[in-house]
Amino acid sequence: MSYLIVGASTGLGRALAEEYASAGFDLVLISRDRRDTEPLAAHLRIRFGIAAIALAADLARDDCLTGVDDALAQVSPLRGVLLPVGGSDPDDEIGLSGELMGRLVNSNFLNPCRLLNVLLPRLRGGEVVGFGSVAGTRGRTRNAAYAASKRALMTYFESLRHWAGGEEIAVRFYIPGYLDTNLAFSQDLLFRAADTRRFARRVRADTGLTRTRYFPAYWRFIVSLLLLLPWKIYRRLKI
Amino acid sequence: MDNGLQRRTEFVSFDGSIRIATLHQRPDRYRHLDNILNRTLIARGGGYAYSAASFGANSCSLEMTAFDRMLNFDPAKSTLEVEAGARVIDVCKWAIHRGLQVPVIPGYPLVTIGGCIAADVHGKNPWRDGTFADWIRAVTIFHPDRGYVNVTSENDPALFEMTCGGFGLTGVIVSATLQLTPLPGTDMDLTSQPVHTLAEAVELLAASTEDFCYSWHNATPGRSFGRGLVTSGRWVQGVRDDPSLRYRPMSARTRAVFPLSVWNSLTVRCANALFYRMNGQWRPRCRMNLLDAAFPLARNAAYLAGFGRSGMRELQIFLDAASIGPFIGALEHFTARERQPLIMASLKRFHGRQRSLSPTGAGYLIAIDFLPGRAADRLMAQIDGLMLELGGQPNLSKDSRISREVAARSIRNYGTFAEGLRRYDPSRRFGSELSERIGL
Numbered sequence: 001m002s003y004l005i006v007g008a009s010t011g012l013g014r015a016l017a018e019e020y021a022s023a024g025f026d027l028v029l030i031s032r033d034r035r036d037t038e039p040l041a042a043h044l045r046i047r048f049g050i051a052a053i054a055l056a057a058d059l060a061r062d063d064c065l066t067g068v069d070d071a072l073a074q075v076s077p078l079r080g081v082l083l084p085v086g087g088s089d090p091d092d093e094i095g096l097s098g099e100l101m102g103r104l105v106n107s108n109f110l111n112p113c114r115l116l117n118v119l120l121p122r123l124r125g126g127e128v129v130g131f132g133s134v135a136g137t138r139g140r141t142r143n144a145a146y147a148a149s150k151r152a153l154m155t156y157f158e159s160l161r162h163w164a165g166g167e168e169i170a171v172r173f174y175i176p177g178y179l180d181t182n183l184a185f186s187q188d189l190l191f192r193a194a195d196t197r198r199f200a201r202r203v204r205a206d207t208g209l210t211r212t213r214y215f216p217a218y219w220r221f222i223v224s225l226l227l228l229l230p231w232k233i234y235r236r237l238k239i
Numbered sequence: 240m241d242n243g244l245q246r247r248t249e250f251v252s253f254d255g256s257i258r259i260a261t262l263h264q265r266p267d268r269y270r271h272l273d274n275i276l277n278r279t280l281i282a283r284g285g286g287y288a289y290s291a292a293s294f295g296a297n298s299c300s301l302e303m304t305a306f307d308r309m310l311n312f313d314p315a316k317s318t319l320e321v322e323a324g325a326r327v328i329d330v331c332k333w334a335i336h337r338g339l340q341v342p343v344i345p346g347y348p349l350v351t352i353g354g355c356i357a358a359d360v361h362g363k364n365p366w367r368d369g370t371f372a373d374w375i376r377a378v379t380i381f382h383p384d385r386g387y388v389n390v391t392s393e394n395d396p397a398l399f400e401m402t403c404g405g406f407g408l409t410g411v412i413v414s415a416t417l418q419l420t421p422l423p424g425t426d427m428d429l430t431s432q433p434v435h436t437l438a439e440a441v442e443l444l445a446a447s448t449e450d451f452c453y454s455w456h457n458a459t460p461g462r463s464f465g466r467g468l469v470t471s472g473r474w475v476q477g478v479r480d481d482p483s484l485r486y487r488p489m490s491a492r493t494r495a496v497f498p499l500s501v502w503n504s505l506t507v508r509c510a511n512a513l514f515y516r517m518n519g520q521w522r523p524r525c526r527m528n529l530l531d532a533a534f535p536l537a538r539n540a541a542y543l544a545g546f547g548r549s550g551m552r553e554l555q556i557f558l559d560a561a562s563i564g565p566f567i568g569a570l571e572h573f574t575a576r577e578r579q580p581l582i583m584a585s586l587k588r589f590h591g592r593q594r595s596l597s598p599t600g601a602g603y604l605i606a607i608d609f610l611p612g613r614a615a616d617r618l619m620a621q622i623d624g625l626m627l628e629l630g631g632q633p634n635l636s637k638d639s640r641i642s643r644e645v646a647a648r649s650i651r652n653y654g655t656f657a658e659g660l661r662r663y664d665p666s667r668r669f670g671s672e673l674s675e676r677i678g679l
Binding site for chain 2: 039
């Protein structure tokens with residue numbers, strides 16, 4: 001069986017690729033820059049003896065799906081799609097340009113959903129895993145477009161779960177807090193960034209389940225508190 | 240990579256003697272290297288050099304640990320191309336499963352391949368196996384002004400030799416092709432033979448035909464100075480279960496977690512006496528899996544952690560066969576005069592060809608550990624003088640205080656390396672505290 005991972009080159013995507021490869025699954029790894037996914041695919045082939053195919057694809061383009069089809073034809077049947085994809089931008093503030101806003105919404109919401117919609121018919125008996133962000137639980141002073149698109153993705157996955165019940169597809173959605181990625185590396189964080197490898201182990205351990213889950217789990221408590229806060233207090237936190 | 244992906248980090252050398260807060264980046268994509276900062280840079284691996292070879296007040300440290308993938312394996316030639324951030328333990332474990340080994344392994348498992356190349360590290364039998372650079376077939380280095388360059392000893396021998404043992408001053412080592420060799424077995428039979436003096440150990444090392452051989456000595460002043468063990472290892476033919484290595488990973492920061500050192504004149508003497516009895520008298524022979532035998536520092540982490548925040552000082556000096564005897568004699572004399580609590584010494588027999596800044600050749604490498612302090616500084620200065628007098632060379636990766644003058648006079652390739660670096664990289668894009676201190 002195989003998995004398709006979008007955004008596989010670094011961070012959580014790479015950790016997921018190593019976790020699933022160590023369990024013997026074939027992989028199709030998608031990212032924008034083949035220079036990152038090609039070495040990863042080679043590494044997984046050498047290290048774990050699986051079939052791993054690197055694919056450079058811009059999911060905003062319709063023709064990218066041809067490459068995905070070709071890659072999937074070279075590996076064992078598709079078992080699941082993992083979407084640890086997206087990105088933020090330091091200029092993501094209220095008043096950002098339409099172009100930047102479009103880019104953020106595309107990479108965090110539209111592109112993964114478009115790809116997913118195409119692949120869903122092949123996933124009967126399989127699973128779909130999406131990744132949001134705690135940033136999307138309540139409006140913040142910054143990262144407005146990023147947070148809004150992650151929120152949209154979460155809502156889309158809820159709808160997907162309604163639909164997938166009849167299609168025998170497990171739909172999971174994770175809401176991670178700070179992760180030890182390059183994004184968190186340069187920031188002063190309130191909480192310690194979680195290890196992406198541990199997160200990847202959690203994701204694989206949940207295989208077949210349909211649920212929404214925070215990682216690390218204590219973020220559920222923090223988010224619940226934030227949602228309970230009256231606006232007058234919340235706005236003073238300047239989160 | 241001036242895109243907000245950097246932070247300031249306080250780095251500490253593994254011996255605890257140098258602490259510098261400086262710019263730190265952790266590239267994890269090739270485009271991060273393409274868009275690198277326009278300032279002095281230095282690559283960083285695991286951070287296990289005792290000297291500040293991977294950071295400096297005027298440098299941005301590029302932590303390359305995300306570049307740790309295996310890129311190509313050629314079973315016919317037994318060569319493995321691997322990214323520079325790969326850790327030695329991971330490559331070793333992978334190789335063992337294929338009946339192969341990395342012929343030269345440093346003493347700590349989390350050292351990276353790039354670090355091994357940059358410091359041209361040695362293993363447990365440099366007399367037979369040479370140094371790490373002897374097993375490198377190619378390196379790919381990245382220089383902001385030159386891009387990615389694949390360097391071999393054939394296509395650019397000068398740059399290849401400057402890079403192996405060049406402490407990252409020619410560029411960021413991105414990947415390397417390693418020559419692996421057949422693995423004789425997964426276990427080693429170890430024998431520890433007691434000796435009374437360092438000179439006695441030199442004789443045993445010179446006569447040894449074992450698969451690996453090194454010595455450990457008590458170096459505290461007094462009658463037992465030089466008493467020690469010569470440990471020889473021989474492969475046990477055949478492969479058994481997966482060898483495992485149990486250890487608690489340690490970094491320069493976690494090594495220094497205790498605020499005070501537990502080592503002093505009394506505790507050092509007691510620990511040395513216990514170590515001598517345990518390994519020399521109570522258990523002179525044992526069978527050990529190859530990972531336990533190859534990574535003694537992983538098993539003896541308490542020794543390093545015991546130095547606490549103030550750390551330790553270490554000197555490693557390479558001397559030819561004619562000079563090792565006079566050096567040992569003078570060392571004993573200095574130690575008795577200063578009453579300085581040296582802790583331990585060790586010896587390895589060497590053979591090899593010197594490439595750049597790391598010492599090798601036909602002779603012996605003596606390592607000496609000190610408790611830090613003014614007496615240690617005085618003694619180390621005296622040892623520097625002795626080293627210059629006898630034509631010895633320092634191991635820069637272990638020496639966090641050697642001066643420009645001593646380095647220039649003792650390192651045989653210093654002049655040619657400096658000249659080669661000026662020609663290759665006139666803008667000098669790479670530098671560290673170490674390179675600044677020794678004037679490179």
